[in-house]
Amino acid sequence: MAPSKKNILPLVLLFLLLPLSTIFLFSLSPSNPKSQILPQFPTISTLNPGPNFTLLIKVLTFNRLSSLSRCLNSLSKAQYDDINKVHLHVFIDHFLQDFQNGSADLDNRLNLSKKILDFVDGFDWKYGEKFVHYRTSNAGLQAQWLESWWPSSDHEFAFVVEDDLEVSPLYYRFLKAVILNYYYNASNFSPMIYGASLQRPRFVPGKHGNKMHLDSGTHLFLYQLVGTWGQLLFPKPWKEFRLWYDTHKAKGMKPYLEGMVTNGWYKKMGERIWTPWFIKFIHSHGEVLTNRIVRSPDELRSVLQSVQKNDTVIVISLYRVSETIVRNFLCHIERLNIRNYIFIGPTSRFLLDLARRGHPVIDADQFYDISKLAKSFKFQNSVMELIKEILVEAFVTKKCLELGYSTWLVDGNMIPLASDLFLNSFEQTNDFVVGKSYRILYVRSSSAVLKIWVDDFIHEAATLVNTLRKDSVSSDSGLFYAVEKILRQKSIKYNSMDERRLGFDINIADANQTSPGNEKKFAFWSSETELDIIQRQLVQLRLWVVDDESSCTAVVCHPS
Numbered sequence: 117m118a119p120s121k122k123n124i125l126p127l128v129l130l131f132l133l134l135p136l137s138t139i140f141l142f143s144l145s146p147s148n149p150k151s152q153i154l155p156q157f158p159t160i161s162t163l164n165p166g167p168n169f170t171l172l173i174k175v176l177t178f179n180r181l182s183s184l185s186r187c188l189n190s191l192s193k194a195q196y197d198d199i200n201k202v203h204l205h206v207f208i209d210h211f212l213q214d215f216q217n218g219s220a221d222l223d224n225r226l227n228l229s230k231k232i233l234d235f236v237d238g239f240d241w242k243y244g245e246k247f248v249h250y251r252t253s254n255a256g257l258q259a260q261w262l263e264s265w266w267p268s269s270d271h272e273f274a275f276v277v278e279d280d281l282e283v284s285p286l287y288y289r290f291l292k293a294v295i296l297n298y299y300y301n302a303s304n305f306s307p308m309i310y311g312a313s314l315q316r317p318r319f320v321p322g323k324h325g326n327k328m329h330l331d332s333g334t335h336l337f338l339y340q341l342v343g344t345w346g347q348l349l350f351p352k353p354w355k356e357f358r359l360w361y362d363t364h365k366a367k368g369m370k371p372y373l374e375g376m377v378t379n380g381w382y383k384k385m386g387e388r389i390w391t392p393w394f395i396k397f398i399h400s401h402g403e404v405l406t407n408r409i410v411r412s413p414d415e416l417r418s419v420l421q422s423v424q425k426n427d428t429v430i431v432i433s434l435y436r437v438s439e440t441i442v443r444n445f446l447c448h449i450e451r452l453n454i455r456n457y458i459f460i461g462p463t464s465r466f467l468l469d470l471a472r473r474g475h476p477v478i479d480a481d482q483f484y485d486i487s488k489l490a491k492s493f494k495f496q497n498s499v500m501e502l503i504k505e506i507l508v509e510a511f512v513t514k515k516c517l518e519l520g521y522s523t524w525l526v527d528g529n530m531i532p533l534a535s536d537l538f539l540n541s542f543e544q545t546n547d548f549v550v551g552k553s554y555r556i557l558y559v560r561s562s563s564a565v566l567k568i569w570v571d572d573f574i575h576e577a578a579t580l581v582n583t584l585r586k587d588s589v590s591s592d593s594g595l596f597y598a599v600e601k602i603l604r605q606k607s608i609k610y611n612s613m614d615e616r617r618l619g620f621d622i623n624i625a626d627a628n629q630t631s632p633g634n635e636k637k638f639a640f641w642s643s644e645t646e647l648d649i650i651q652r653q654l655v656q657l658r659l660w661v662v663d664d665e666s667s668c669t670a671v672v673c674h675p676s
């Protein structure tokens with residue numbers, strides 16, 4: 117916080133003295149920062165000199181000579197080694213011109229700047245080169261940080277220190293170990309690790325966020341937040357951030373992120389601080405490390421165990437659902453705190469991206485070897501895709517039921533509006549609930565159902581594809597329609613659920629309707645609706661909650 121804390125930014129002082137946290141920053145997920153504990157890194161062999169990287173220490177200072185001298189002395193007393201060059205860059209901000217104050221005050225300031233320059237000039241730095249940047253006008257914190265570095269190679273790292281900090285003599289050894297283990301060691305490397313902070317990790321910037329709980333044995337963990345006290349920056353992500361910032365700032369965009377404490381800071385302080393920009397950047401590049409892609413029934417078991425709620429899972433079909441619709445959907449289920457879902461869809465870059473961001477996903481093309489079964493069908497290719505879709509959805513449902521989970525199968529062209537939608541909204545006197553518009557299907561995991569939903573049932577559902585065609589039923593309704601037909605044929609009792617009563621069909625909304633109404637549990641539309649019409653309707657109904665980069669406009673913290 118060097119430059120302006122004391123004289124210009126009392127608010128920053130206050131806020132940032134509250135512990136801002138972080139050890140490792142990595143890009144995020146769409147909710148409040150998440151942390152993940154890392155294994156201790158192995159002790160580093162001193163015999164292995166490691167790669168030849170350069171560390172640039174960026175000291176940001178302003179007008180506090182005694183802090184600066186304490187900071188620089190601690191840096192020079194630390195333990196370095198002979199292998200890697202460590203250069204010292206000191207950025208001295210200029211005082212603000214203020215003509216209201218008298219000339220004595222001005223002389224004072226000029227004298228103080230001179231003293232600081234004299235001190236820095238006389239300061240001996242043995243571990244590399246010393247470089248001093250003395251500004252001609254007041255830059256403020258944002259520019260001091262952002263302009264302090266543009267990496268000149270992928271083997272150059274920056275360690276940013278504000279002048280009110282004092283480092284441990286072992287700080288460099290720690291940073292070097294982090295660099296060797298998480299940047300240069302291929303088995304631990306992750307593009308999601310953006311750097312490391314030496315700050316005590318306590319700060320949770322999500323409003324009403326839960327306190328962090330780390331056991332005393334944990335020294336390293338991943339966290340979606342930048343620290344401002346002793347921050348090590350990795351070159352590639354920093355460049356990416358600088359370019360992102362440029363684009364967004366130049367186009368007049370603001371780093372607003374509702375639900376974050378930092379949003380309020382930004383509104384008060386605007387461009388004097390930079391962390392809201394970085395937080396927004398991480399949020400829009402969101403990633404978590406847990407890859408939750410399901411490619412086999414065995415993998416399904418462990419993923420469902422971790423997502424189920426009250427032994428119930430929601431399988432959301434992504435066939436014919438566009439990417440932005442899914443992103444918007446995710447913001448809604450995050451707000452409603454619905455976590456017992458799993459997506460199913462054909463292999464795509466987008467599907468893998470969802471999994472990489474920590475959303476449970478079933479890769480339909482790999483989950484089930486359809487080719488064998490599909491060959492036994494004598495249909496034209498035009499319906500083959502639909503047959504595959506019905507087969508895999510029915511097969512996944514069967515596996516869920518076998519694992520003991522009651523299963524909701526829903527079409528992704530919908531938005532839940534109530535958190536109890538998948539709990540007690542519908543009459544469930546029977547083991548099956550089928551939506552009249554074929555958008556929703558509930559199947560209870562009971563011993564009776566397990567005897568019904570067997571391979572023959574799946575096969576029969578798929579063979580109904582021609583009837584489906586004949587009755588010109590939409591592809592979205594494939595399995596739902598087939599299931600109802602079979603249940604009726606076999607005289608198995610089921611409940612009918614009227615989507616139009618419980619839900620809100622946005623296709624038939626009034627042109628001036630601005631809310632689906634409080635009693636509605638979900639909104640839905642046909643996959644044949646044009647994307648821009650869906651979007652326009654959802655904007656009007658205030659259900660469009662993603663920004664231009666398809667990330668949620670707000671984050672929400674829920675009690676754990």
Ligand SMILES: *[C@@H]1O[C@H](CO)[C@@H](O)[C@H](O)[C@H]1NC(C)=O
Nearest residue numbers: 165168169170198199200201
């Ligand atoms: C590391 O690289 C620097 C600059 O390229 C060079 O001056 C130095 O000799 C190298 N050190 C080792 C140990 O290779």
Ligand SMILES: *[C@@H]1O[C@H](CO)[C@@H](O)[C@H](O)[C@H]1NC(C)=O
Nearest residue numbers: 123212213214216217218221
């Ligand atoms: C001008 O002087 C007053 C009183 O000493 C001080 O509070 C104020 O911060 C000064 N102005 C600036 C821009 O530093």
Ligand SMILES: *[C@@H]1O[C@H](CO)[C@@H](O)[C@H](O)[C@H]1NC(C)=O
Nearest residue numbers: 220221222223224225226227
């Ligand atoms: C600033 O330094 C000059 C030269 O050392 C000295 O004459 C002057 O009194 C100082 N002014 C203040 C306000 O300290």
Ligand SMILES: *[C@@H]1O[C@H](CO)[C@@H](O)[C@H](O)[C@H]1NC(C)=O
Nearest residue numbers: 157158160164301302303304
């Ligand atoms: C790289 O990391 C792996 C896993 O932590 C470790 O087993 C290995 O010894 C490391 N390699 C080096 C050269 O440190």
Ligand SMILES: *[C@@H]1O[C@H](CO)[C@@H](O)[C@H](O)[C@H]1NC(C)=O
Nearest residue numbers: 425426427428522538539540
């Ligand atoms: C959980 O499931 C049981 C059995 O179906 C039901 O009685 C109970 O009400 C459910 N709990 C919640 C919170 O829905």
Ligand SMILES: *[C@@H]1O[C@H](CO)[C@@H](O)[C@H](O)[C@H]1NC(C)=O
Nearest residue numbers: 625626627628629630631633
């Ligand atoms: C919607 O607009 C129509 C025609 O402009 C008007 O008659 C109707 O009252 C409006 N409905 C509402 C709820 O404002």
